[in-house]
Amino acid sequence: MTHRLPRLVALLALASPALAGSPVAGSETTPVTFAEHVAPIVFQNCASCHRPGEAAPFPLLDYGDVKKRGRMIQLVTQTRYMPPWQPEPGFGEFRDSHYLTTDEVETIRRWVEGGMEEGDPAKTPELPEFTSGWQLGDPDLVVKMDAAYSVPADGPDIYRNFVLPLGLDEDKWVTAVEVRPSARPVVHHVLYFLDDSGRARKLDERDAGPGFDGFVFQATGNLGGWAVGGTARHLPDGLAMPLPKGADLVLQTHFHPSGKAEREETTLGIYFADAPPERTLMEFQVPPEYGSYWGIDIPAGEAHYPVTDSFEIPVDIQLINVGGHAHYICSKMIGRATYPDGRSEPLLYIDDWDFNWQGWYEYEEPIFLPAGTIVDVELIYDNSDMNPRNPFSPPRRIAWGLESTDEMGSLIFDAVPVNEDDVAWFHLVSAGRPFRSYEGDNGALNLLRRIQSMDRDGDGGVSRTEVAPYLVQLLDALDREKDGILSAVEIAALEARAN
Numbered sequence: 001m002t003h004r005l006p007r008l009v010a011l012l013a014l015a016s017p018a019l020a021g022s023p024v025a026g027s028e029t030t031p032v033t034f035a036e037h038v039a040p041i042v043f044q045n046c047a048s049c050h051r052p053g054e055a056a057p058f059p060l061l062d063y064g065d066v067k068k069r070g071r072m073i074q075l076v077t078q079t080r081y082m083p084p085w086q087p088e089p090g091f092g093e094f095r096d097s098h099y100l101t102t103d104e105v106e107t108i109r110r111w112v113e114g115g116m117e118e119g120d121p122a123k124t125p126e127l128p129e130f131t132s133g134w135q136l137g138d139p140d141l142v143v144k145m146d147a148a149y150s151v152p153a154d155g156p157d158i159y160r161n162f163v164l165p166l167g168l169d170e171d172k173w174v175t176a177v178e179v180r181p182s183a184r185p186v187v188h189h190v191l192y193f194l195d196d197s198g199r200a201r202k203l204d205e206r207d208a209g210p211g212f213d214g215f216v217f218q219a220t221g222n223l224g225g226w227a228v229g230g231t232a233r234h235l236p237d238g239l240a241m242p243l244p245k246g247a248d249l250v251l252q253t254h255f256h257p258s259g260k261a262e263r264e265e266t267t268l269g270i271y272f273a274d275a276p277p278e279r280t281l282m283e284f285q286v287p288p289e290y291g292s293y294w295g296i297d298i299p300a301g302e303a304h305y306p307v308t309d310s311f312e313i314p315v316d317i318q319l320i321n322v323g324g325h326a327h328y329i330c331s332k333m334i335g336r337a338t339y340p341d342g343r344s345e346p347l348l349y350i351d352d353w354d355f356n357w358q359g360w361y362e363y364e365e366p367i368f369l370p371a372g373t374i375v376d377v378e379l380i381y382d383n384s385d386m387n388p389r390n391p392f393s394p395p396r397r398i399a400w401g402l403e404s405t406d407e408m409g410s411l412i413f414d415a416v417p418v419n420e421d422d423v424a425w426f427h428l429v430s431a432g433r434p435f436r437s438y439e440g441d442n443g444a445l446n447l448l449r450r451i452q453s454m455d456r457d458g459d460g461g462v463s464r465t466e467v468a469p470y471l472v473q474l475l476d477a478l479d480r481e482k483d484g485i486l487s488a489v490e491i492a493a494l495e496a497r498a499n
């Protein structure tokens with residue numbers, strides 16, 4: 001229960017902007033000053049990135065910095081371009097929200113239009129203290145890239161995978177990963193994948209220089225990720241992610257050249273749980289990962305191309321967090337839960353999706369979804385030449401695919417089951433959805449049959465080495481005994497539930 005206090009403080013801050021250190025500027029007639037009104041807003045919401053060595057291109061740490069860019073700051077706050085925070089307010093309550101209140105935006109506007117007075121410098125608040133070391137204290141394991149990767153000054157964004165052997169000789173449970181890029185100005189986001197198949201190492205050997213290109217690598221697990229502005233934190237409620245012995249960590253890093261050549265040599269801190277968690281973290285995607293089945297195929301010039309999917313939650317769960325994933329021309333993402341009693345609740349709404357700001361959003365409180373709840377997701381794509389993020393001019397037909405100029409899209413949720421006995425069944429139903437229509441109605445059963453057909457040695461069970469690479473993560477999730485084999489007994493139990 002150690003998270004109780006910070007959560008309460010966060011709730012209070014949400015309820016009352018004044019408590020978050022941003023006094024609302026007086027009436028239209030009293031002057032708005034930097035010292036009293038604007039500095040608290042900027043120091044609280046901008047300075048964490050707008051300071052030397054961080055991702056933003058210039059500092060916002062004193063009156064001179066802010067005045068110099070006053071007009072621009074008014075614009076980017078009014079348009080909600082800054083601070084970067086994609087979820088619209090009122091559609092799910094999230095921790096660490098960077099969203100400025102309407103009052104704060106209004107205060108900045110009045111300050112800029114009123115001539116950007118400094119006011120009494122003695123009234124300027126102190127800058128917040130930024131911890132320079134590990135935010136979460138000393139990690140249990142520190143790993144570093146074995147060579148620096150050169151990021152050129154200019155050119156397109158770069159996606160690169162780096163393999164970091166962890167050398168663990170026993171299975172671990174991970175509560176948090178903290179990333180420390182050496183070249184913060186160019187590192188936009190990092191996804192943490194796991195691989196214990198050796199495939200990532202082979203891809204690395206084949207590609208000259210540190211790491212390898214592309215999105216086609218099939219991970220055998222993952223440990224979440226980080227994006228610019230993200231706060232390192234432990235998973236809530238004693239949750240942890242499995243980290244099998246012998247696995248390599250594979251970083252998938254998105255670089256955004258900054259105008260200055262940089263060398264990146266990422267360091268990561270990994271925090272272990274003392275004991276296996278009592279509840280299992282389960283990830284699911286709506287629409288499911290195998291997007292080709294969902295037939296994203298967007299004609300050139302189409303400005304409103306919707307993709308919708310619904311998932312009926314098969315068992316009682318609690319939703320922990322949500323993140324969106326799509327490429328350049330997705331424009332909106334909407335998620336909603338409709339409960340069996342007909343009530344409904346927004347889960348996420350991103351009105352202006354931006355591929356450069358992928359984030360994960362942790363709900364302020366877990367959201368209980370009873371079995372039978374329908375999770376509806378709608379994604380809208382804009383493949384017209386009016387979309388400034390369209391990678392093609394003139395627009396071209398864009399279909400589902402792994403390259404960043406192809407498209408895909410889902411909302412990705414993390415949840416815990418209310419009843420631990422439901423874990424394997426939940427994963428099978430969720431992963432079995434694409435296996436429904438082309439092989440009959442029962443997706444869970446069809447997927448189970450597919451896995452069973454991979455039993456090459458005919459012993460009735462399917463091992464991690466027998467199953468196709470894209471099913472290893474699922475096999476691990478279904479394998480309740482955690483012995484690396486989906487045994488005949490485990491298969492029979494799932495079969496009984498599917499029939």
Ligand code: HEC
Nearest residue numbers: 042045046049055056057069072073076082083084228229
């Ligand atoms: C999570 C990190 C982060 C936070 C917080 C943040 N910024 Fe930024 N800001 C950036 C980055 C990175 C860029 C450069 C990339 C870009 O323009 O998208 C940027 C760019 C800008 C720009 C230039 C925009 C342009 O088009 O050239 C302005 C102005 C700005 N930020 C103001 C602010 C203000 C004001 C705040 C607080 C209310 C703020 N930022 C909070 C990361 C941040």
